[in-house]
Amino acid sequence: MIDFLIIGGGIAGLSAGARLSRHGTVTVLEAEDALGYHASGRSAALFEQSYGPPSVVALNKAGAEYMRLENGGYLTQRGLMLVAAMDQADAFQNDRASLNMQSMSMDQAVSRVPILNPEAVGYVAISEAAFDIDTDRLLQDFARTIRHNGGTVLSKRKVTRICKGPHWTVEAGQVFEARNLVNAAGAWVDEIASMAGIAPIGISPRRRSMARLPAPGGHDVSNWPMMLGAGETWYAKPDAGKLLVSPSEADPVPPHDAYADDMILAEGIARYEALVTEPVTRVETNWAGLRSFAPDGTLVLGPDPTEPSFIWCAGQGGYGFQTAPAASQLLADLVTGKAPAIDKDMISMLTPNRLNR
Structure with a gap:
């Protein structure tokens, strides 16, 4: 039984998987041949702390140290x-x-x-506080963390069916069973939610x-x-x-x-x-x-209020890479019950509870 089955192998799914792999077994399913194929592979790859709405700026700032220092840093001066x-x-x-x-x-x-x-x-x-992000290395390092912690990252695994019983059953070339389902499917998150019997968020x-x-x-x-x-x-x-x-x-x-x-x-x-x-x-x-x-233009992170085992990692907009370190940490904190480092007012702007569905 997988603890966290993640649908989507872009920056959202891989960063979430890396954080959650410290708390249980993780499997990532990517529909395409390669990781980061869609939005993640076509990013402007810029880190600018002040770019985005207030909740995004809060995530940018919270993840800045990770971007600068982790694994030797991922940023190069651009302006x-x-x-x-x-x-x-x-x-x-x-x-x-x-x-x-x-x-x-x-x-x-x-x-x-x-x-x-x-x-x-x-x-x-x-x-001058704008930097290029080494997006490929960031993606690969998150995937490497998942594998190092015993997880699995699979490509060519398009999800065709999702059922909820005592646990989640997902068909994607084979059958996967999981305690928690993380929806990080980018432009397809509402399709995945509907397949799982969860109300879409209006992506x-x-x-x-x-x-x-x-x-x-x-x-x-x-x-x-x-x-x-x-x-x-x-x-x-x-x-x-x-x-x-x-x-x-x-x-x-x-x-x-x-x-x-x-x-x-x-x-x-x-x-x-x-x-x-x-x-x-x-x-x-x-x-x-x-x-x-999402309808209000910012990320959707954390358990669905109607089904806590269905976890949203969605609505990254144009901010996916620059928010990834802090957004993934916040998601893991919300799932595991750890007190997040981000201000609670900002958290209220990011969780699914804010959406009227």
Whole structure:
């Protein structure tokens, strides 16, 4: 009998499994061929403590030490630059305040990112407290912890049937029996809940498209900060000598293996292109991922109020990696009855009890 059967092998399921593996036997079921295939494999991979609603910021801060120090640390300095057009003063000021950024002169901005167009950019701010996350190593280290503690991580195990009797019975290529079922299925969490006879939480999968561009103008982009358009209307991030550009859309879609919308992607690239001196002449490749949001836009962590053996690890939105260390610890604390380190008011914003279903 498995103590914790976890459905979903992305960052949510693997981090939860690593924490819970200290308290019982864990098996993780991933439907795809590889771990982190969907949202986790298509992340912007940025850690910025101030990014997100208050409950997310609380998780970011609680997990910052883990990100910096555990297993040698997972963070590399990147920086985040807010870039606004002449007519975006209000959006710029709102974003600058919420992200605790410092305004900078145009000369300073161009010295950091030489393709910025002084004739088009009206406002710039910077935060140095933004870091790249080594997402692959974080995923693999959580999986390694599960295995080290006697657990199992299985791929190609799509769940087809769930029954609740004295314990949970789950069919996924074979039959698994478990005392507790952890729903970390990303965009599919409501489908898993319905299969298990649990009321859905109203999850909304939202597409975000991405394009990989050659380094603009042949520049070495490795030390450039990530750039964020005011109002989060686009972003651009250096990646392995290239530049990733996204329109930052959040269009509701059914759960599926997402692909980029060419029109939306072109609009986002145009917003980026309007503020730089180097035109986009070629897109090397593009893709999309699904970020899944609960109705109030923050994570859903802990036992379902109607069936405590059904445990939610859902609604990570665009915050899955940066919240993973603290979110997984909070989930384990809530399941095992340990007093969480996070403020109780923040906890009330994260547990399933807050949702009206």
